[in-house]
Amino acid sequence: DTAVSQTPKYLVTQMGNDKSIKCEQNLGHDTMYWYKQDSKKFLKIMFSYNNKELIINETVPNRFSPKSPDKAHLNLHINSLELGDSAVYFCASSQDVTGGENHNEQFFGPGTRLTVL
Amino acid sequence: GEDVEQSLFLSVREGDSSVINCTYTDSSSTYLYWYKQEPGAGLQLLTYIFSNMDMKQDQRLTVLLNKKDKHLSLRIADTQTGDSAIYFCAESPLYKLSFGAGTTVTVRA
Numbered sequence: 001d002t003a004v005s006q007t008p009k010y011l012v013t014q015m016g017n018d019k020s021i022k023c024e025q026n027l028g029h030d031t032m033y034w035y036k037q038d039s040k041k042f043l044k045i046m047f048s049y050n051n052k053e054l055i056i057n058e059t060v061p062n063r064f065s066p067k068s069p070d071k072a073h074l075n076l077h078i079n080s081l082e083l084g085d086s087a088v089y090f091c092a093s094s095q096d097v098t099g100g101e102n103h104n105e106q107f108f109g110p111g112t113r114l115t116v117l
Numbered sequence: 118g119e120d121v122e123q124s125l126f127l128s129v130r131e132g133d134s135s136v137i138n139c140t141y142t143d144s145s146s147t148y149l150y151w152y153k154q155e156p157g158a159g160l161q162l163l164t165y166i167f168s169n170m171d172m173k174q175d176q177r178l179t180v181l182l183n184k185k186d187k188h189l190s191l192r193i194a195d196t197q198t199g200d201s202a203i204y205f206c207a208e209s210p211l212y213k214l215s216f217g218a219g220t221t222v223t224v225r226a
Contacts, residue, residue, distance in 0.1 A: 033213070055212050090160070097211070099209040100145060100147060100210070100211040103147070103165065103167075105165075106162070106214060108161070111157075111158070
């Protein structure tokens with residue numbers, strides 16, 4: 001069984017459109033994340049959620065709106081897509097929050113490749 | 118990322134050792150990580166080290182940590198073709214992982 005799954009795997013759309021990417025984890029984890037990987041493979045945190053509550057928003061434009069209907073799901077909705085949004089978006093989860101004195105392994109989904117034309 | 122730096126490329130002959138170096142800035146990171154990304158896939162955790170340790174060995178993998186210089190390295194012994202991938206170093210400030218830009222390792226026969 002896939003631990004962290006994302007849909008769709010590929011998404012091609014026109015500038016200005018609104019799209020969503022879904023993420024589900026079946027690991028029973030409390031914390032979920034969205035990362036963006038650009039064309040140079042640079043990977044950067046976008047959002048962190050713990051128990052459905054937002055704990056990190058890394059200066060992401062407000063066109064991006066994450067939604068966590070329950071602890072197993074963290075979806076990413078993007079309004080008014082721009083060319084610069086083209087990237088691979090990774091969802092991840094961990095048992096509890098990562099960082100500081102906590103080691104909680106993050107498990108990554110397979111990624112969603114978004115191409116904005 | 119700007120806080121974690123790695124060299125971008127490494128080419129190694131099959132059977133040789135690979136060494137990937139990383140420098141980080143966040144002194145609050147109690148754990149430091151190495152992740153591996155194969156083509157078209159997500160990241161998977163390779164290994165990690167507690168910041169009070171100098172070295173950790175896990176089969177073919179050896180992690181060295183110099184906390185004073187904030188320098189981390191990953192050595193892969195007897196590198197195989199299946200080791201060709203991008204390797205990311207990561208520090209762990211609160212609530213997230215901060216990744217380096219990744220080192221693309223190419224294993225040649």
